[in-house]
Amino acid sequence: MEAPPSGSAFLLAQVGAHAAMRFTERIGALDLTPPQVGLLRLVASRPGQSQQALAKQLGTPATRLVPLVDGLEKRGLIERRRNAEDRRLYALELSEDGRALMGQVARAAASHDRTITAVLTEDERATLHALLTKIADDQGLTPGDARGRLS
Amino acid sequence: MEAPPSGSAFLLAQVGAHAAMRFTERIGALDLTPPQVGLLRLVASRPGQSQQALAKQLGTPATRLVPLVDGLEKRGLIERRRNAEDRRLYALELSEDGRALMGQVARAAASHDRTITAVLTEDERATLHALLTKIADDQGLTPGDARGRLS
DNA sequence: TATTGTTATACTCTATAACTATA
DNA sequence: TATAGTTATAGAGTATAACAATA
Numbered sequence: 001m002e003a004p005p006s007g008s009a010f011l012l013a014q015v016g017a018h019a020a021m022r023f024t025e026r027i028g029a030l031d032l033t034p035p036q037v038g039l040l041r042l043v044a045s046r047p048g049q050s051q052q053a054l055a056k057q058l059g060t061p062a063t064r065l066v067p068l069v070d071g072l073e074k075r076g077l078i079e080r081r082r083n084a085e086d087r088r089l090y091a092l093e094l095s096e097d098g099r100a101l102m103g104q105v106a107r108a109a110a111s112h113d114r115t116i117t118a119v120l121t122e123d124e125r126a127t128l129h130a131l132l133t134k135i136a137d138d139q140g141l142t143p144g145d146a147r148g149r150l151s
Numbered sequence: 152m153e154a155p156p157s158g159s160a161f162l163l164a165q166v167g168a169h170a171a172m173r174f175t176e177r178i179g180a181l182d183l184t185p186p187q188v189g190l191l192r193l194v195a196s197r198p199g200q201s202q203q204a205l206a207k208q209l210g211t212p213a214t215r216l217v218p219l220v221d222g223l224e225k226r227g228l229i230e231r232r233r234n235a236e237d238r239r240l241y242a243l244e245l246s247e248d249g250r251a252l253m254g255q256v257a258r259a260a261a262s263h264d265r266t267i268t269a270v271l272t273e274d275e276r277a278t279l280h281a282l283l284t285k286i287a288d289d290q291g292l293t294p295g296d297a298r299g300r301l302s
Numbered sequence: 303t304a305t306t307g308t309t310a311t312a313c314t315c316t317a318t319a320a321c322t323a324t325a
Numbered sequence: 326t327a328t329a330g331t332t333a334t335a336g337a338g339t340a341t342a343a344c345a346a347t348a
Contacts, residue, residue, distance in 0.1 A: 060316090060317095061317060063316090063317075063318085064315095064316070086324080086325070087323085087325085088324050088325065089324095
């Protein structure tokens with residue numbers, strides 16, 4: 001019975017929720033929500049996919065993508081291009097403005113990361129990252145996984 | 152530029168959301184939701200408080216407590232006792248059944264903790280706990296904090 | 303007049319089902 | 326008939342405002 005006073009899993013959930021909340025605030029300054037950033041990241045990493053394909057990767061019903069893409073398209077961040085071979089499908093891509101905004105998101109994420117781990121030394125930061133990666137692998141979480149809330 | 156490929160803060164949010172989701176599943180087997188467990192934990196640790204006092208500690212509007220307490224009271228887990236000195240106030244306490252159920256919740260939490268950190272050695276587990284505690288302190292998170300979702 | 307608890311209402315987010323157009 | 330995208334609808338969760346009882 002040498003268990004820590006407060007469970008690690010509980011701490012993990014608490015600190016993780018805090019990190020997510022702070023990141024939500026940061027991208028809010030760019031007028032973006034976590035679901036929007038999640039979609040933009042996916043389109044940026046693999047352009048030209050259909051909405052159905054994106055919905056599967058996000059683990060969300062396809063109907064949710066419609067208003068999500070609508071909003072980003074109206075702001076000129078994303079483009080719906082028709083697929084010439086199968087005219088039912090769209091091919092989603094980032095616009096020039098979209099790519100520029102994703103650059104800002106990346107800078108916000110890097111700054112966010114430094115803020116959250118500010119109290120750790122460089123070695124501790126590397127150790128934390130290694131331990132979290134170990135758990136993520138063990139629990140079957142993939143790097144870009146957007147399921148379960150957050151960007 | 153020796154930053155890790157995927158930011159620690161992002162990993163933290165991802166693994167934390169996963170841990171929270173898995174815990175939600177576990178308490179779901181006891182027919183409980185995270186807000187319910189959060190309230191029960193608070194009443195268990197400090198019995199006799201008013202709904203307003205509890206609402207403040209949970210960081211939620213007092214109106215939310217009404218249906219929350221209603222459900223737990225109907226199931227015989229919690230009791231609304233009138234305060235004789237000031238009859239506007241309730242004094243919330245756990246029933247015998249409520250205490251028994253909290254025992255089950257505690258066992259579920261311990262088991263959950265072992266599952267999430269199963270891939271780590273005993274030393275690694277202690278290290279992770281220490282690093283997370285360090286971040287939590289630095290970010291102003293209190294041990295029992297129930298803000299930002301989860302139990 | 304101020305405070306506790308309650309009710310009523312509205313708003314946000316998300317999921318389900320029905321529709322269209324293409325294949 | 327099957328599939329991509331859309332629209333309409335409904336449900337859960339949460340917050341705001343108005344109300345009754347007590348101080």
